Amino acid sequence: NKDDDVKDEL
Amino acid sequence: MNIFRFAGDMTHLISILILLLKIYATKSCAGISLKTQELYALVFLTRYLDLFTDYVSLYNTVMKIVFIASSLAIVWCMRRHPLVRRSYDKDLDTFRHQYVVLACFVLALLLNEKFTIQEVFWAFSIYLEAVAILPQLVLLQRSGNVDNLTGQYVLFLGAYRGLYIINWIYRYFTEDHFTRWIACVSGLVQTGLYADFFYYYYLSWKTNTKLKLPA
Secondary structure (H helix, E strand, C coil), X not given: CHHHXXXXXX | CCXXXXXXXXXXXXXXXXXXXXXXXXXXXXXXXXXXXXXXXXHHHHHCHHHHCCCCCXXXXXXXXXXXXXXXXXXXXXXXXXXXXXXXXXXXXXXXHHHHHHHHHHHHHHCCCCCCHHHHHHHHHXXXXXXXXXXXXXXXXXXXXXXXXXXXXXXHHHHHHHHHHHHHHHHHHHCXXXXXXXXXXXXXXXXXXXXXXXXXXXXXXXXXHHHHCCC
16 A cells, blocks of 8 residues: 555665 | 654754764764765755645654755755864865766666656655665775764664664554565665665764773
8 A cells, every 4th residue: 555655664 | 653753753853963963063964975975965855856746744844844954954064164174185075976966867767657757856865865875884984983973973873774674564463564675675775785884983983982091
């Protein structure tokens, strides 16, 4: 799902 | 967000701030590779292209700005500060980092999660971060000068890598579909190169300590 694609790691 | 990743981000930031403060306090950058610092700044600039488009969280946005600002501050100090720039080992810091930049960019064109500008530059920044330490490693082998590469700097850099690997293991087991193969594989290569850097750092530190002992 979409929110996993967002790169949340720096 | 898990504690390992938060701690990893904090130790990464602290390592950068330690280096910046050391350079600013001693007004010297002897033994520090400007090329590695420029590669780090390029890593953050190309990785955070989504700074103004994707909003993940306040923490994420603030940290991106801080990483970009602190890495550029080190490059500015080493290039422009009248006192600091005099101590730069220009003739020793000769690693041809442009080839590394090119190789990472070609690899990013071939290996990425999606063939879009943002994803290609993200993959580029991941590959580049893995090899960015090379000029510093070569300079350290040549100069053996660890005056400005304090033990704390190396300690926090190692902690950053170790905590990020634990973070990936943790996410792998707790999230149903955590797949960050590009970041994980590249991160492992990076940690291997950091281990090599730490080895040469230890050798230089040991040699210098022996030299300093009263004859």
